[in-house]
Amino acid sequence: MSKEMFLQQLRQKGYKVTSQRQVILDFIAQNKGEHLSPDEIYERIKKTNPEIGLATVYRTLALLCKMKFIHKLDFDDGCSRYELNRHEGDHRHHHLICTICGSVTEVEEDLLDSLEEQVMRKNGFIVKDHRVKLYGYCKECRKKQ
Amino acid sequence: MSKEMFLQQLRQKGYKVTSQRQVILDFIAQNKGEHLSPDEIYERIKKTNPEIGLATVYRTLALLCKMKFIHKLDFDDGCSRYELNRHEGDHRHHHLICTICGSVTEVEEDLLDSLEEQVMRKNGFIVKDHRVKLYGYCKECRKKQ
């Protein structure tokens, strides 16, 4: 999704396009691939835009989440982290969290279709999104065991 | 797992069996089925055991998690919640979270075997546990749409 498309979506839903939102949006887009925390984003943005407050960073991140532009992640390291949503609207990868070294690896896709179908059939629950975390030992730590 | 077995496991791993830990353990075992938050546990335990501090509740919950006696949950309602681990050592159900009414339903099992096997093969990652959250519309809310 391009920046312009996103700004249009904001206006369309009645949200305002503020300079702060654009700055934060640009920053996240420029740092895709990193799992940034609110405080990291705040500290690094503050250097060029010292007028932006921490609360606004939190609020904008929450808004970007609601708009499905980013995802909130939780790796149990004491703060939340966010990543760009690369595949429009849909969540398309899982996280492998090593319980030894704490590393986080992403794996593409999925294989959840049969699970979601079963939940639909047995529980009447319509699945719109999912979050999957796999805990275990990464390749490196496995060797050292 | 019985209480005695659990206390033995504590001693075996070098942890001490304190009265506070026993009180919290008993309370959780007596309220299985509820998804209790640390503050709820603290407030309700305080009535009969006013000497127990909030920090101890948090610490004991973290310990019980590490011992795989309970699970930490996150339903995005502003606090963490815990539930008894019914199937020893292994995580055996997923959560369906309705994004309309906020209800949380549990579904037994799994169908993750093929996913975990694939992760093992492609990433060399040994999966020891997983956490799956499915977001969507529950049966009731679906009707009202």
Place this chain on the structure above:
DNA sequence: GATTATAATAGATAATATTATCATTTGCAA
């Protein structure tokens, strides 16, 4: 295009949930 009304947003900061710190207490082995 400039002006104005207004609801949304921003910044500052108080409140809340959780974790870290530290001095004191306690379970447990010698």
Place this chain on the structure above:
DNA sequence: TTGCAAATGATAATATTATCTATTATAATC
């Protein structure tokens, strides 16, 4: 008993959210 590492309670620190007043984007009007 006694010694000591581990645990506790109190509370400071941190991450996040809620609150409240001032500011601002935007649509309507001139």
